[in-house]
Amino acid sequence: MAARPGRAQTLAAEAAGPLLTPAQFLGYTLGSRFTPQADVSRYAAHVVAHAPGQMKLVRYGQTYEHRPLAVVEVASKENFAKLADIAHNNRRLAGLESGAGSRQLPAVAWLSYNVHGNEAVSSEAVMQVLYDLANPQDAEMQQYLRNTVVLLDPCVNPDGHDRYVNWYNRVQNQSPQASPYSWEHHEPWPGGRYNHYYFDLNRDWAWQTQQESRQRIALYNQWLPAVHADFHEMGPNNSYYFSPAARPFHADITPFQRQFQNTIGEYNEKVFDQHNWLYFTREVYDLFAPTYGDTWPSFNGAIGMTYEQGGGGPAGLRYARVDGDTLTLAQRIAHHAAASRATIQATAEHHDELLREFETYYTTARTQPRGEYKTYVIAAGNDPGQLRNFTQYLDRQEIKYGFAPKQAKAKGYNYLSGKTETVQIEPRDIVVSMYQPKSTLVKVLFEPKPQLEDSLTYDITAWALPYSFGVKAYALPTRLAAAATAPASAMVKGSAAATEKPYAYLARWNSLQDVRFLSRLLQQKVKVRFAEKAFAAEGQQYAPGSLVITRAGNEGLGAKFDQLVRAQADSAGTVLHAVKSGFSTTGGDLGSGSVRAIKMPMVAVVTGPGTDATAFGEVWHFFEQQLGYPLTVLGTEYLSTVPLSKFDVLILPDGNYADVYPERALDNLKTWVRAGGKLIAMEGAARFLADKRDFLLKTKPAASGDSSKAARANPYRGLRRYGDAQRRGLEDQAQGSIYRVALDNSHPLAFGYGDAY
Template identity: 30%
Template sequence: MNGYLKQLDQHSDKVSIEESGYSHEGRQQLTAVISSPDNLANIDTILSARKQVKAGEVVSGPLIIWLAYSIHGDEASGAHAALATAYYLAASQDQWIEDALNQAIILITPSQNPDGMDRFANWVNSNRGYSLVTDPQSREHQQDWPSGRGNHFFADLNRDWLFARHPESQGRVALFHRWQPHYVGDFHEMGTNSSYFFQPGVPERNHPLTPKRNHQLTQELAKFHQQALDNQGQSYFSEQLFDDFFYGKGSTYPDINGAVGILFEQASARGHAQASTEGGISLVQAINNQFTTSLSSVKGALALKKQLIDYQHEFFNQQKKQKQPAAPKGLLVSANQDPARLEQLVQLLRQHQVNSFVLNKSVKASGRIWQPQDSIFIPLNQAQQSLIQALFDNRKQFEDTSFYDISSWDLRLAFNLTVSDETEVSQSKLRAYSTLHFFDARQAEIPATALAVIIDWRQTTAPAMLSELLQQDILVKFAASPFTLNNGKTAQQFVAGSLQIPLRQAKKNRQSIVQTLTSLARQHRVALYSATSSASVQGIDLGSPDFKTIQPVRPLLISGEGTVASEVGEIWRYVDHQLQIPISLSNSQRLRQLSLAPYTHIIFAGGDYNHLNEVVARKLGQFVTKGGVIIAQKGALSWLNKRHLLQTDVRTPRYFEKLVSGVGLTYAEKKRIEGQKQIGGAILKLALDEGHPLSFGTGEQHLSVLKDEAIGLSHANIEPFVTAASYADDILESGYLTSEYQRELSGTPAFIWETKGKGAIIGFTDNLLFRSFWLATEKVYANALFFSGMATPTYNRRHD
C-alpha cells in the first residue's frame, strides 16, 4: 500500500505524501494528500491558515476532507477502496473531479492499523486456494487467535483516539490537529450477514455535548450516500445499531473537535468471498461499495462546503479565547504526590491541543491547598473547552441506556486525580509547563553519608525502576507497613510498599549501586530519598523483618483459545512495555504439556477457559501449592472456581441477567431490557483495605474501576483477610449501571488474595488495565506481581 501511494506521488502532480509516525512493529503510516497542483504548491500557507481555526478566526482556503480506512486490520475492503479512490482522484479528468481538487484537499489514509492488516493479509492469502471458497466455516474465514482486528498489542485502535496510548493513535491525532479537517469519513466493516450502514446512528444515543448542527449536517450528507448506493442497487440502513456517544472513536472524535465525522460499515467477506444471508459478499463487491461512498463523501462535502466551513467556525467561535481575565476560571488538578502521572496528563492534554499551566504559587480552593509541584490549572475559556468537558464528563442520566461502547470514561477517575470545581486562579500564579517542573535532577542525588535509598511507591514509574533494579541483581526490599524517617531537617513519611535499597550489598559494590540508582532515577523520573540511619521516627526501622525482599518476576501470560485478545494485549503491553519485564506468552492449549517450573506467576486475562480439563487444573494447583502465584481476572475466575482452585464463589453474567425482569413489558420493549442487562462501561467505586499488599502505593481509601462485564464474587462464607477491595455502597460514580446490578454488587469483593499452600491466587473482577489508559489501578497490578512473593516461602529459600 505504501509503495502504491509513493508511485502515485511520483507520477502525479496532484498527490503528495505525509507521514504520521510508525506502528509498534515499525511500519510507516502514510497518508496521500490529493488536491490541485496549485493547492499543493501552496500547502505551507494553507497549513498555516489551518492553525487559526481553533482561534475562532474566519479561515479561507480549501475544504479539508479526510477519508480514513481500516483501523481494524481485518476490515480489508476499506484499504483497497482507499487506493482505488486515491488513483481515481489523481488520474480522472472528469470535470467534477477537477472542480473538487480546486476546492478541496482530500487526505486518504488507507490503513490506520498496518500491523493488524499485515497479520490478516498473511492469514487470508495463506489459506485461500485457486478456487474461491465461500463456506463461512472454511479456514480462510475463521482466523486463528489473535485476529487481525487489533494492533501489535491486540488493541482496538478505534477505541484509542481520546487517550492515544499507542503510537498509531498518537500519529493519527497529530495528523487531525495539523489539518483540522471539516469532514472525516471513517470506513469499517461489520458482520457478514449485513448490508451497508452509514450515519446518522441511533438519534437518542448522540452525546449531548455534540452540537445539534452536527447531527443536521450528518443527515444532509446521508442523502448523498443514499443516492450513490441506490444507483448501485446496494441496500443499506441508518439510525440503528451504531451510535455517536463515546468520543474515543474515529467517527466521534471529530464531532467534539469542530468537524463532522461519519461512520461507514460494510458487510465483511473476511477473506475473498463468503456466503451470507444477504446473498453472499465478495471482497470485490465490498471494495466497490466503500469506493462508492468515498466518492459520495467528496461530493456531499463539496455540496455542503459553505455549511461545513460555517459550522466549524461557529463551533470554535462560540468558545473563542477572549482576553484572559485577571482570574480565569478553570479546573485545578492534582495527581496526589505522583509527578509522573501528572506529566502523563499534561502530555495527553497537549496531544489534544488543550492548554494547561503549572502553579508558581500555592492556591487555596475547594477546601484544600494546591501545591505548585503537584498541581496544574486547565482554563476553560479556551478553544478546546468542549473536549475538556468531554474528558471530565461524569453524567449518570441518559435518554437511552443502550450503548455501542462504554458509557463513561471520566479522566479524573481513570487517572485517579483530584479535581476542583470551576475555580478562579489569577494569572500571576500561573506559568507555562516545563518538562523539568515536576522532577528536579537533584532528587536523584545520593550523598556519601547515605546507608540506604528509599523510593516512595506512590510514584507511577517506581515499578518500572524496580523491575530494572531486580534485573541487574540489586537487592530491593519493600515495607509491609508505613514508616517515617528523619534526615536531620524534616520528617518524611513513607507508605507501605515503599522500597528500600541497602547500599551495602554482598553482590554489588556501593559505587555501582549508586551509579545505577542515579541513572535509573533520572531515566524514570523517580525521586530518591537517602537514609542516613536505620532508625525510624515512627513505624518500622530499616532493618525490620517487615521489610521483605523482592524476588525477580518471571511471568507466563496465557493467550490463545478462549482468552480475550484485547485484555491479553493490555497485560502484555503493561508488563513488557511499561515494566520492561520479559514476559512469556503461551497458548492455553499448551498448558497441559508446558513446564511451569521457570515461572513465578501465571496470568489469566478474561475469557472462557472451559476447554481446559482437570489435568490442567491439577497441574496449576500443584504450581500454586509449591509457591507459584496465579493472577486472574473476570471470566478466568469462573473456571478457577469451577475447578476448585479458587474457593470464593463467582457470580457469572447469567446470574446477573436473571436479576433484570421483563415481566409486564411488551415485546417492543424487549430491546430496552436487553440493554439494561449489558454493562456499557460504567465506572464503579471500590473501598480498599489500605493495609493489604494489593493496596500499597495507591494512597487511597477508594479507587475507581471501569466495569464492562457482569461478573462478581460472593461475600458469603469468604475467609478473613482474603478481600483486598470491595464495591462501595455508593457504587456508581459515572456512566450507566442498572439498579439491580448496583444493589447486587455493593459490598461484594472486587480484589481477592487467597493463599494456597506456599503460593497464592489473586483475583480481580474487573480489568485493571482497561485499554491501557486506566492508570488508577495500574499500581494494584504491579503489587500483585512484585509483592505476592511475600506469601511464598520458596522465594526465601532461593534467596538464602
C-alpha cells in the same frame, strides 16, 4: 551483490511510464484477491509519483511490527503549493496558532481506512480512490480538489491487516467458496481486527495508549480537518451504513454537526440509490463515547462519520448471505469507493459553510464554553508520577493548562467524594480552563456524569479523566486565574538525591513510574527491599511498600551503584530520597526484618485459543510497554507440557478455560499453587476456577426475580415484549461504569493506595 535502490531511485522508477490503474499495477483485478499492505503502499507511491504537483506521501510513523504509517496529501495544483499554509490556517481558525485565519482556503477532508485489520476491503477501496484523485481525465474529481484538500490514510492498522490478508491468502481455495462453512470464512484466533498488542485502535482515539494512535493524532492535530470519515465493515449479512448517526448523540455534538450528518448522508443516498444498493442510516452507530474515529474528531470541531460495509473478516472474496445473495469483495470495494467520492464531493461543495462553522465552533469554545463547569483543577498533592502521566496526556491532546498561583477556596465538584463542596485550591495545582480552543474536548473528557438521553448505546457511558488517572481533582463552575508556567518546585520529574554516597536511597511506592523504576533496578541486578510497615527517616514519612535500596548488599556494583540508581530514577520519573543512616525515627530501621528483600519474579501469561485476545493484549502491553518487565508468553496449545515450576507468577487473562484446563491439567495447576506459585486469574478465568475445588473462590449470585407487591398483584408483569429484546440485552451489562472500591492497604497488593480507589 547489486546495491539496494535508494528512495530517489525508487520514486523515479514508480514515475516511469503512465499512471496505472490498480489492476494494471497489481496484475490482478481489484476484488479478485486481497492485497498485502506493502503492495498497497507501493501503489500509493506509484500514484503519488505520477502526480508530483498534486500529491505527496507523508510518513508519520510506524507500527510495533515496524510497518510504515503514512498519509497521502492530495490537492489541486494551485492549492498543492499552499498545503502548509492551509494546515496552519486551520489551526489559526481554531485559535491554536496566533494570527487571523482565512475562510477563503479549501476545507480539509481526512479519510481513514482499515483501522480494524480484518475489515480489509478498506485498503482495497483506497487504491481506487487514489487512482480517481490522480486521474487527470476525471474532471469531476479535479473540480472537487479546487475546494478541498484530501488526506487519505490507506491503512491505519497495517499489522492487523497483514495478519488477516496473509492468513486468507494462505487458506483460500483456488475458486473462492461462498459457503459460510468453508474454512476461509472462519478466521483463527486472534484474528486480524487488532494491532500488534491486540488493542482495538478504533477505541483508542481518546486514550492514545498505542503507538499508532499517538503518531496519527499528532499529525491529525497539525491539520484539524473539517471532515473525518472512518471506513469499516460489519457482519456480512448487513448492507451498508452511512450517516446520519443513530441516537444517542452526545450533548456536545453541535446542531450544525448533526445537520451536516444529514447533508453528507444525502450525497451518499444519491449514489447508492442510482445503483440500487441497499443501505441504512440512523441505526446502531451512535455519537456518544469519545473513543471513536467519528466522535473524537467531532469533539475537535470536525464532521465525524463512520462508514460500515457489510462483510468483514468472515466475508472473504465471496460470501453466501442468508437472504440468498452472494456478497463479493468487488461489491464491497465499489461501495466504499463510492462513499469516499461522495464525502469528497460534499466537502468541496460545502467548503464555505464547513470553514465558517469550523471557525464558529472554536470561537465559541474559546469565548463561550459549554457546560456547568468552567475550570478543572488537579491537585498538586497527587503523586508526581501520576501528574506526569496526566500532563503528558493533556499535551498530546493539545489541551492547555496552567498552575494555581496562590491558595484559594472555591465551591466545586469533588470527584473523589462525588459531592459539591468547598474545596481548597493550593499553589501549583494544575488548572485546566474551559476558555481555550479545545474546551469542548475538555468538557467531554472531564465531565463527571455525561448526559445520556438513552441507555441503548453502542459502548461505554463513563470515562472521566480524574477517575481514569486516579487523581484528586475538582470541577469548578467559576473561572479561575492560572499562571502560564509552574514554579520550579512544581515540575514533575525524578530526583537525583543530593548526598554523594548515602547509606541508602528511599522511594515511595505510589505510581506506575515507581513500578517501572523497580523493574529496571531488578533487571540491572540491583538488590532492592521494601518496607512492610510505615516508618520515618530524616524528616520524611514512608508508607508501607516504600522501596529501600541500601549500599549494603550492592557492593558488587562498586562505584557505579549510585549512578545506576539515580539514572534509573530520573528515567522512570521516581523521586529518590538519600539518607545518611539506617536509623528510623519511627517504625523499623532499614535493617529490620520488616524491610524485606524483593526477588525478581519469573512471570508468565497464557495466550491463544480459549483466551480473550484483547485481555491478553492488555497484559502483554502492560508488561512490555508500561513496565518494561520481561514476560514469558505461554500458548494454550502446549500449556499442559510446560513445567510451571520454572515460573513464580502465572497470569490467566479473561477467557473460556474449559478446554484449556481439563481435569489433569488443573491438578498440575493446583500442585504448583500449593508449592508457592502465585496465580492471577482475571474475569472469565476467575469464574472458571470458582467452580473448581480447592481454589477457595466464592461467587455472589445476582439478585433475580421481582418480589414487589406490584409483581404479586400482576403475575404477567414479568412477561417481556419481543420489541425490547435488544434493550433487555443491556440490562446485565455495566459498560463504562466507574466504581469506588474500598481497599485494605495493609495488604501488599494495595500498598501505595489510600483506603479507597
